[in-house]
Amino acid sequence: DIQMTQSPSSLSASVGDRVTLTCRSSQRIRNYLNWYQQKPGKAPYLLIYAASRLQSGVPSRFSGSGSGTDFTLTISSLQPEDFGTYYCEESYSNSRVFGQGTKVEIK
């Protein structure tokens, strides 16, 4: 089975900071990698699909990169509304697997 590992598990940053989240797959998954943001009590919200494609309506400060086993989600200038937990998800295998999440807090 594919394992997805996210780092860090949590971070605290200031408004305006550049923030980078990492997701690593235990097997090569081409670009079949999606990123979601989740706020407490809400469903996950799609940010990035196919590793680097920005979902319609998502602010351009979010960007994704990577292929194979190593992927990153970058927030170019952190905003107060960007708090929450961010999950990566592989869609390469028949059983989709999510990472354990990175919790982002605003200082």
Added chain:
Amino acid sequence: QVRLVQSGTEVTKPGASVKVSCQTSGYTFTDYYLHWVRQTPGHGLEWMGRINPNSGATEFAPRFQGRITLTRDTSISTASMDLTSLRSEDTAVYFCARAHLADTGGYFLDYWGQGALITVSS
């Protein structure tokens, strides 16, 4: 607009079964697979299975095989998930989500239901 509206919170006992429904609107129901994902404190987000609303074909994560049934009713654009032999570890929020095929390959979950909290407790 696309909407997925799930049935509500339930409290049930160990050994019982639960059915969660997912009523969709705003798109052609049979054009997109529907996936089921649950969220627990211990295991985070877990993919449970998917259904092709057009054919009814299903696929499940191995750990749920034998306990999960996915169905759909195309006349009311609604999908349902049945989970049997419940145990306390099945206490979770259960989500349905629409899958969209990326033009570069792979699927992503672009619309989600609001989630249904299922509590299993004696």
